Amino acid sequence: MALWTGRWFTGFFTALIIIVTFLPVLLERRFRIHIPPELQLLAIGFVFASLFLGEVRDYYTRFWWWDIALHTSSGVLLGILGFLLVHIMNETERIEVHMKPGFVAFFAFLFALGVGALWEIFEFTMDTLFGMNMQKPMLGDPSGLTDTMWDLIVDALGALAISLLGWHYLRNPQQASFLERWIGTFVERNPRFFRK
Template structure:
């Protein structure tokens, strides 16, 4: 997912000019960055919970809350980076949006969709931690795929 995100933002977004060709391109990338950063934040804390050497055992609500805030914090740092590049080097990273030439509307929508992507992952992670014995959707899907295609997975 991370490689796909980098490809979509750098090559398609900048080189192929998708940011200006498709009004929704920046929004889609910010949703996916919220998802990716939410996963990263969730894994950071969840792995600490699972390591026996570390005497910290956080509740599922805190893990989900941390994942959400981690993703939102990194998204905010990115927006500060965009503002700095625009201000100091005359770049145009904060695009005009909805008749707002300042880029403020772009920044706010970027943060909103970052939060939505992070919220989805946080809620899914919270649900997963609350019901560890219940197989996740991905586990059920993989198991079903293996059962339906035994010739690919038999020895």
């Protein structure tokens, strides 16, 4: 309907939401990786909240805390992704790497923070080259620097929380929090990555 009525921005983001929503299913089929339903729902909820509610429904300007909440949750999601990536490398027999739990957690933290920094570079590039308003400058700071720094800070806090939970999981696999249960489900459903 958005494309039919000429609302190109809304149509583009709606199409992007639909495509991203199907990514977990496509990854599962293409690479035979089972992604726990809880993680799929979190990712889909994040995409919906950031693209549809944030950009299309303008929640970024309607609610001052919307960008902060989404960057915190992106730090959490990217921390989980980084943790699972290095955990797979650490456990698979095809790669001769044996990292300590502290390094696995540190990598997950840096992975999430690195992707968050790349996103901020993307926002800056889009604003500079195409005149978009992705950095959402705050009052008293038209440059967007304050927004960028707060985005990176809350990315780091979300990533730190997941890194600490992942480190705790590797040190005490018998005690399960929600993250440990998700990681355990991922390991159980994808045994080919974790054969020693």
